[in-house]
Amino acid sequence: MRDPRVERLAGLMTGYSLRLGPGQVMRINGEESALPLATALYRSALARGALPYLNVIPAALDEILLADASEEQLAFISGGEQLQTEQVDAWGTIWSSSNTRALTRIDPARRRTHLSAQFRLVNRLWQRVSTGELALCGTLFPTQAHAQDAEMSLAQYEDFVYGACHVDGDADPIAHWESVSAQLTARARQLDGVRELRILGPDTDLRVIVEGRPWIPSDGRHNMPDGEVFTSPVEAGTEGEIYFAFPSIFQGREVEDVRLWFEGGRVVRADASTGQDYLRALIGTDEGAAVLGEVAFGLNYEIDRFTRDILFDEKIGGTMHVALGGGFDEAGTKNTSDLHWDLICDLRADGEVYADGELVWRAGNFLIEPAVARA
């Protein structure tokens, strides 16, 4: 039997995230395991008068490529991919891994060669997003592999995912996300006036300067689920220490109990209980990798647990996250790096955040509601 939540998620993506209109060309990307959602997106796009097509591939082809291809093959981008990157109006991507650790034993240098070629396309897509030519949204279709990472049964994990996307009930998910968008936008405008944030929590006392940097609401246009506000901090302004209670994951590898110490905006010490070498190697990627490119509040309270997937983890209601490495142009960043690694700090038990000396957040919640502008 079809899961009605899959159709609601598809309708939410085409109707709200992508605002798909008649005649628009939509590419739907995913692996074979995502077929139920991919076909639901296709149907939903057809119903909106758009011109959808599927780019659904068998799982684990990249494993074959990374194992057997020459350097030149790894870096190859076909003219067809370039053409689609330039011409498509809407880009919907479904993540649905059959094994989230399939690539962990691959030579990292070969993987970088492949990824950096792919990033050229991805960067071009985001450029087109920023000029308003392209709508782009990524979501996840629940699989056993993701459920396993989350330490749940598939049925429990499905409830979790569809709950976080707000497509699990009879209520109109589009109305929900429009109201979330209004709240997050109001919160971002409120934070725009802040010069300095001070984050206090277990083994954490970090000062981050955000003066002059615009805050951006993540309201379900580019990710589903969504729910955060973020900016890129002033590069030299970060001081103090921060502890990350959740495991920090980068490209499938976990680092536990990460602690970072900052001076003059740069990491000066980095410890971890497991994976410390990996942590330090990542921070040593390049100049910008030791500097924060992002600071954000996770505000989706339907995401109430850690599941080892950044799509959800960075939005856990009551957490904050910072990212080491490259920041966001639209947030005024000056930091560039090949790294962008989100690390999540749980502030739900006894965290506090001060904005220019005033307590604004305690135990995972803002203390004052922002004034929401009526649409």
Next chain:
Amino acid sequence: MPDPRLEKLADVLVGYSTAIRPGDVVRIEGNPPTTPLIRELYRASVRAGAHPTAGLVVDEAVEALLEDGTEEQLDWVPLDVRWALEHGDVWIVLDGPENTRHLSGADPARMARRVRARDPYQTRYLERSHRGEFRWVLCGYPTEALAQAAGMSLSGFEELVYRAAFLDAGDPVAAWERFGARLDLLGAFLAGKTELRIVAEDTDLSFGVGGRTWIPSKGMSNLPDGEVFTGPVEASVEGTIRFSFPATIRGRQADDVRLRFEGGEVVEASATRGEGFLREMIGMDDGARRVGEFAFGLNDAVTEYTGSLLLDEKIGGTVHLALGHSVPGTGGENASALHWDMVCDLRRGGEVYADGELVYRDGVFLDGASS
């Protein structure tokens, strides 16, 4: 562990059928059941130095488009397909359906419209393929649905398909090369003839082939394969033919089809089942009443009717005739939205005369023809 026969099949498709070279841009597509072979083809292409991309053909999307699509949507050809046909080097399509009758309820007019929208690209890739700029192959992949349609188990059907693809030969590529050389000789023999006459039970059909080109189909664009075909001189087809096997197209079928031709056109058409459908197809356009192809099926590893045209038209000892569009390269001049192959079994009592001389009997070319 993947079926070791798939690795061999991939070697034939990559090493022989499409002869993939370093730097080739290759598109591999098939229905979801074909993913084990897609994976082997992807691996073989990477190892051959090519740049493969793969995509799944999703029947449910096609069903939705045919059911709900607007005319604009039916007429639209996706960017990736267009690019691959206009600029790609190699296209491998795997036919491994989950349900051979999933389009039985679809509107034939809407199906025809969708096919017509792809005509310009089809013409382009056939031209490119004719100039040697593009290589494509359609490969049958055994699935439960095809086995069911053939009335056998999946493992039995797998054996049939893989035997027909010569995978049981020690070196399948060498077997295809030898077989191809035989078909080339047969093509050369037929090229010298001007008129053919087919005689069998309820069948006596004559047509001209003078000036037309016979093309040996030897595992390059179909796998399994094994036929030699041409486009008969359109106005010359005269007489009657009765097809031994059900004629299927677009998920529908007509049984025991009999056709009578006068001056190259069908003047009588009957079927014991699906006669209405048969007439509807023949009435589709002017070209649908004329013959676009005549061929000898020559793969002796295919011995029984399975309901899968890719195999049935290759059965050693049969001939087939297609109503509708001519195949480029044969010299055939018929144009139609239809190309409907129908198979006539000549293995028991069938005869073929070339310019009045008996050249083929009981499904076999007589000495001097094929060697």
